[in-house]
Amino acid sequence: MKFSIRRDEFYEALQKVVSVIPQRSTISMTQNILLSAHGGQLELMTTDLEITMVSHVTAEIATEGDIAIPGRLVHDIVRELPNVMLSFSADASYRAELRSDFGQYKIGGENPSDFPRKPALDSVREITLPNEVLKRLIDKSIFACSHDELRPALTGVLFELGENSLRTVATDGHRLATLFYRSDSLPREDFSAILSTRALNFVMRNLEADGVTVIGFGPSHAVAHMGPTRLFARLIDERYVNYNKVIPPETNFDLTVDTSTLLASVKRVSLFSNPITAQVLLRLMPNRMEIQAEDIDYGGEAREEIECNYEGDEFVIGFNSRYLQDLLRHIDAPQVIFHLIRPDFAVLANPGDQPENEDQLMLLMPIRLENV
Amino acid sequence: MSSAAETLLSFDPSLHHPGAQHQVMQAFLSGRLPHAYLLHGPEGCGKARFAIGMAELVNGADDQGRLDPNDAVVRKVRHLQHPDVQFILPTPAQSNLKEDELRDARREIAANPYKRADFGGKNTFIGIDTIRELKHEARFKLYEGRRKVFIISEADTLRIEAANALLKLLEEPPDNLMLILVTANIHRMLPTIRSRCQTVRFSRLEEQALVDILKAHAPKADPATLPSLARLSGFNLKRAFDFLNRDVIKIRDNAIDFLRKAVLLHRGQEIMQIIEATTARRDLEEARLLLWFLLLWFQDLLHLRSNPDKSQPLYNADQLTTLERFMGFTANADIAAIVWDIEKAVQAINDPRNYNPQLIFTDLAIALHRHLRG
Numbered sequence: 001m002k003f004s005i006r007r008d009e010f011y012e013a014l015q016k017v018v019s020v021i022p023q024r025s026t027i028s029m030t031q032n033i034l035l036s037a038h039g040g041q042l043e044l045m046t047t048d049l050e051i052t053m054v055s056h057v058t059a060e061i062a063t064e065g066d067i068a069i070p071g072r073l074v075h076d077i078v079r080e081l082p083n084v085m086l087s088f089s090a091d092a093s094y095r096a097e098l099r100s101d102f103g104q105y106k107i108g109g110e111n112p113s114d115f116p117r118k119p120a121l122d123s124v125r126e127i128t129l130p131n132e133v134l135k136r137l138i139d140k141s142i143f144a145c146s147h148d149e150l151r152p153a154l155t156g157v158l159f160e161l162g163e164n165s166l167r168t169v170a171t172d173g174h175r176l177a178t179l180f181y182r183s184d185s186l187p188r189e190d191f192s193a194i195l196s197t198r199a200l201n202f203v204m205r206n207l208e209a210d211g212v213t214v215i216g217f218g219p220s221h222a223v224a225h226m227g228p229t230r231l232f233a234r235l236i237d238e239r240y241v242n243y244n245k246v247i248p249p250e251t252n253f254d255l256t257v258d259t260s261t262l263l264a265s266v267k268r269v270s271l272f273s274n275p276i277t278a279q280v281l282l283r284l285m286p287n288r289m290e291i292q293a294e295d296i297d298y299g300g301e302a303r304e305e306i307e308c309n310y311e312g313d314e315f316v317i318g319f320n321s322r323y324l325q326d327l328l329r330h331i332d333a334p335q336v337i338f339h340l341i342r343p344d345f346a347v348l349a350n351p352g353d354q355p356e357n358e359d360q361l362m363l364l365m366p367i368r369l370e371n372v
Numbered sequence: 373m374s375s376a377a378e379t380l381l382s383f384d385p386s387l388h389h390p391g392a393q394h395q396v397m398q399a400f401l402s403g404r405l406p407h408a409y410l411l412h413g414p415e416g417c418g419k420a421r422f423a424i425g426m427a428e429l430v431n432g433a434d435d436q437g438r439l440d441p442n443d444a445v446v447r448k449v450r451h452l453q454h455p456d457v458q459f460i461l462p463t464p465a466q467s468n469l470k471e472d473e474l475r476d477a478r479r480e481i482a483a484n485p486y487k488r489a490d491f492g493g494k495n496t497f498i499g500i501d502t503i504r505e506l507k508h509e510a511r512f513k514l515y516e517g518r519r520k521v522f523i524i525s526e527a528d529t530l531r532i533e534a535a536n537a538l539l540k541l542l543e544e545p546p547d548n549l550m551l552i553l554v555t556a557n558i559h560r561m562l563p564t565i566r567s568r569c570q571t572v573r574f575s576r577l578e579e580q581a582l583v584d585i586l587k588a589h590a591p592k593a594d595p596a597t598l599p600s601l602a603r604l605s606g607f608n609l610k611r612a613f614d615f616l617n618r619d620v621i622k623i624r625d626n627a628i629d630f631l632r633k634a635v636l637l638h639r640g641q642e643i644m645q646i647i648e649a650t651t652a653r654r655d656l657e658e659a660r661l662l663l664w665f666l667l668l669w670f671q672d673l674l675h676l677r678s679n680p681d682k683s684q685p686l687y688n689a690d691q692l693t694t695l696e697r698f699m700g701f702t703a704n705a706d707i708a709a710i711v712w713d714i715e716k717a718v719q720a721i722n723d724p725r726n727y728n729p730q731l732i733f734t735d736l737a738i739a740l741h742r743h744l745r746g
Contacts, residue, residue, distance in 0.1 A: 023471075024471055026452075026458050026459065026460065026478070026505075027452070027453055027454075027455060027458075028452075028453070028475055028478055028479065029453045031475075047455075049455050049509070049512075049515055113444050113447070113448075114447070114448055114451055115453075116453075116455040116515060117515075117516045119516070120516070149504065149507050149508065149511070150540065152510075152511030155511070196512075219513070220513040220514055220515070221513075234512045234513060234515065235512065235513045236511050236512060236513070237511060237512055237513040237514075237546055237548065238511065238546075
């Protein structure tokens, strides 16, 4: 294997993949980067078995071949070099040499056939999404994922393809967040896959502001094509809960309130809530709402009143303030609409106005109150 | 269903243990591999290598259970580099472990799974973090294989909280997962774990099998010494590989010398010289080995007493004449009491309270003298 490449181009490709290399792993091969030089292209691949990154860069390839070499070491050497021409070669026993104007660096490599295979994407279902939409689909759901490893499905985000539509869903059992996106460019078939939060955070970090991303769903992996980089995410092998069952089909009262006003108020008042329960109470009255919290242990208490649009019955409903703040932070519209049934029933929320082809819906379970 | 004439099914003859191979192969061919196996038997009989062989079978064999050792999947599993096969071994606490140490230990195990993982004598165990990582891995779909295989070597070193965390995985394992727990101390395992696994019992390997494995993994060792090493290790491969780096024949001869001098206790100066030389090193490894060889010596004596026709293999077969002379000399000695005293010395040497090793050996010499001279 032998190729030459400019330092800046090599470093840019290395940077895209090096962050996936795990700090420690039971599979020592994952500490390596797989370099494959074929047909004028150098392919770089790293994996931590959950996320696999593949990047391509053009190089002058004298002899085709593959090698697995210590990823961080190569990255660190190349990082310290100025933008000169680099020459890389490896022999049949996987001893590699990197040459520059400054000198040469000998690196012990390993057999590339021991490196985890590039995920196969047979019978892949591909969709194309504008980056901005993909970002919103992830961002508006991922915060509601569970951290409970006993319920693996809930630790990821469900991607649910329907007829010309895609829905992302996340829930931790206390709240649920979903964003529905409709587009004629989406396929007319039903399919679903659960992606881990870690993989989706990687996608979000690597997404360009503009442009489109092609996402493919295979039997065991999903892939996001982001320019010259492809990110493979291993799917979670669980059946997702029937989330539709918890969404009440009808509600009794609607409450419309200014999103930023309510968020600011909840932030202030929740400073006085009990740190364990983080409970805040919303006392709903015609066209106004009282937000209150108290910490009996320390004697702190806070109470604020804000205006809202509400014509229903008076009642008090309690929420975990952290969940309520999360919900409000993920509403982009100036106003948020809550749909209520009873103080001990799930509350639905959605933005006051949203794009025509989107439907954002959040569900929040209230805290059961006694003696209020 | 099985007749005496029936040939045992096997997937890799180099793994030995035909009975265990037959049990696993039957399950494989009928498509009824259980979710969890517990391989148990004496230390150093190749259970961990057998577990790796099972992972090769599950991921690399054809429908008939045939394995091609040159197949890329089989190679990956054998090198512990297959993304769907996790090999867990006890390690020192994270705070006491360098990343290089772990990597080197894993590399050595991949090259020779019969060997003991070396962490420089540090206390090792399997902690809850390791099991959490396994559970994290268990939730994903397969990477490239047919079935995920998690091998937990020395599973009796699971900390209680780790064992309980593992229990959850055993109770509700994902469909595509097979757990293989390996232990030489099955009675140290939680009954709740034992009851959720299909057990496969292993026996110690025959001398020739040990010699073959030693030859294959230590090509530089003198082949003439390998049968002695195999016997003196108590037919324990881990110990036999430890012995390759030591002049164990000399230590065994020292043990016999110690015994002779203990009988003639009036030559106290000479016995003290042996004790001082044996306990000089800080790690006391030589002292432990000397006690081990004393135990083997008296086990051989018992074998000779009960089987004068020497039908059972002796650990010290190369010292048969000396053994027979010694047996004649100690015809009335209470061997059980002697073994008990040596066991007490072993416990004292391993006691964390750091008893004075010279005193332990002096005490033992006096006890041996009392038993052997009446």
